[in-house]
Amino acid sequence: MSTPTTPTAQHGTTPPRTRNPLRAIARIPFGWQVLIGLILGVVLGLVAAQIGPVPGAGEDGADGPNWLTTTLETIGTIFVTLLKALVPPLIFLAIVTSIANLRNVTNAARLAWKTLLWFAITSFIAVMIGIGLGALTNPGVGSGVSEGAAEASETQGGWLDFLTGLVPSNFLGVEGSVGDDGSVSLGFNALQILVISIAVGIAVLSVGEKADPFLRFTGSALEIVQKLLWWVIRLAPIGTVGLLGNAVASYGWDAIGQLGVFVADVYIGMFIVLLVVYPVLLKTNGLSIGSFFRGVWPATSLGFVSRSSLGTMPMTQAVTERMGVPRHYASFAVPLGSTTKMDGCAAIYPALAAIFVANFYGVPLGITDYLLIVLVSVLGSAATAGMTGATVMLTLTLSTLGLPLEGVGLLLAIDPILDMGRTALNVTGQALVPVIVSTREKILDRPVYDAARRSSFQAIQAEQAQETTDGAATTGARTDEPGPEAPREKETAGV
Template sequence: MSTSTTPSPTAATRRRNPLSAILRIPFGWQVLIGLVLGVVLGLVAAQMGPGTGEEGANWLTTTLDTIGTIFVTLLKALVPPLIFLAIVTSIANLRNVTNAARLAWKTLLWFAITALIAVSIGIALGMITSPGANTDIDRSAEGAAGTEGSWLDFLTGLVPSNFLGLSASAGDDGSVSLSFNALQILVISIAVGIAVLKVGDKAEPFLRFTGSALEIVQKLLWWVIRLAPIGTVGLLGNAVASYGWDAIGQLGVFTLDVYVGMLIVLLVVYPVLLKLNGLSIASFFRGVWPATSLGFVSRSSLGTMPMTQTVTERMGVPRHYASFAIPLGATTKMDGCAAIYPALAAIFVANFYGMPLGVTDYLLIVLVSVLGSSATAGMTGATVMLTLTLSTLGLPLEGVGLLLAIDPILDMGRTALNVTGQSLVGVIVAKREKILDQDAYDAARRTSFQAIQAEEAQDAAAEATEQSLEDAESAEGAQSAGSDAGEREKQPATA
């Protein structure tokens, strides 16, 4: 007798559903496909010429711009609550850490050390290659960046105008738009976190709320990040269509300098620091890979923060320390955005405008990079940090507009380096303080973004099942105790 097998309806449905087939493609490949598609569509849009829209953009350029804007807007919408919840929770977690003050200042010290090394490499590359000296870009195409980013703006911006750090502006059409000041939210978060430590046990209900809210916001971020391939199509496509591939190509020396500098830090400086601290280089890069790759495609240190913390914990860093170091690093540890990039960008703008830099100027670049990195606040892009650097040196802020064309390309590498450095400092400090699980670190294996998500989902399901069993046992115990009490009441009293 012969038997025949038929595929299950679920499997057949998956084969017929193109969306399921797309989702089975590895996330990294999805982003690479998005990059290629973005360049192709951008070139097509540039060839189509101006359209009939209000700003002269054709329908394809408008579509690409809309897609990219929506993706970035979704990320920005989640950043204010993420900054507040992550910083408050991370500071509050210090109450469970032995020698909390010691761990905190050592973490900040290593942030400064790695930033100093990174900015020095950026300055050295800029002095050797002189980016911007032979650039023939039409200066009439540059965009003015305004005066945002001066030291005075930076200092006054630290003072919160309201508890939420929000500001409103009215448009010409009567509409009102809200924006947030990440620095003010950071200051508010630090103050609240310290207040929680001072209040003590009475703050436990508030901490349970913030911890639960942080989990919800992080889940929402995962959903947004899954849209990164589509967002990449819009962001890169619009850059190519708006500025033209030739204009972007003329900034090749600067782009190459930035990536060479980041690769030196990633593949030379970080391995040396790991070796000096007795840590395996291969184990670190295997373990940190999911965060590095996700940072490359998401272009947001805060958006990648949940993954960065996860991989850092998987490499043996205790959760109570990782939950402090990684959120702090996501807002202040920026080897790419706040060290290499602004140093090279300042040299590029100075060369472009024929304004030579002196020794004092280079020292100011170092000072700004080491002390001013919190101005980036973990968001996509480093425009605030760049304008802060240019204004400190007295360079034209209009130079920022020249670099915006290639910012999406640069920001991918910058963010990847940022999140890798954040995890590196966590591992090094844990090792030096003898709280690193060496066996877990040595056993770190390379895995994927999807695999970690699947493991976390399984762990969450297992915890939920275990909790359900415990609740059921408790209910059975209570019911049994009630039955025994009832039986005793029914028994006749004896003298």
């Protein structure tokens, strides 16, 4: 009796395929990847906190972080650094291109000022909610945080700093600093890059057709930068493990417990804006609430884990267009909103933080102080441009009210936990305003909006790649100069 033999490659039979774990992970929906990253980050953070610091491993013989905390911090730092590296070219290219695109839009000026008006309206509502919650709960009274934690932030903002910061020190908005050890580090001023970008965009409009070669270059460069950003975004689940894990390991739940009322106020305020104010605004303008939240979900969830409105900008613009907002308008409103529209960072958070600091130091606030908080929040949103989070906006608010800037240090321990919710609210609002303005200007594609469905990250990325391929094919097939029978038509933005 013969024994059956196993087929081999020598007999022309393909060997059995081995399972690739990376391919299997890639098939997991991005949302589930992020959720796994969140859970894993909390678990590893708690494990690292349980291990505790290593005696003598820090500077001057002090206790230092253990190996797991160091690993989590390194992972989170690398992810944020990659995002920061792409922010300067992204701001410049996106703003220049979006402003230049307005030359093909009728009533562009009206679209622009209505966008800014709705930015201000939603920010006003958000800051009033923050003030109301702070006045009701007095979050700084009886908090468990010690006064020894008070420390002025290295990144500060006063009105004079804000105004002088608008003037670019160089064309690239690059800043250099020398460390104590003589090392030189370079950074960027996002606000200055924003000013430079707006000036260049307006200059492009003024030059007219002579600027077409420059626009083709910036458009192509923007596609490349956004592709790089998509690749970085794919690392968000891993970055989430590092960012959240390091926050839990470094501060634990003790800091959240000490500032429990403040943390609750911030998240309750954000939920009120997200789940009450935004739906009311949508319903008032005759829009489906479900369609909006189904459509915006990929951007909201990505903003939560990336903690960067600018890093989330390509996704925000993609979901905005998928909800029926014309591309020529979305490409202007979303980049502008990503640098100036901050309902979380520039409205709710600084209002509650200012009340917390005033409560903590026993400084009474009058009606004039509350009006100043509203004024700073509505007009000073641009101070939060870039990756600075809400720190600059908070110091700007505190300095305006004459409150101790050392109060910033009281809240730094829980800032990563709050920043996730703040950014999620920011990007949701940045998609909401273009939808509302498009509706009021009668340029929203209502059938597309009403049919909006919840999409995965992979689906949106694939759609963007397909559109880029189709656009390249169309560009290669057409002639550079339109014939006399095919004049370029202007898109209409409503009458």
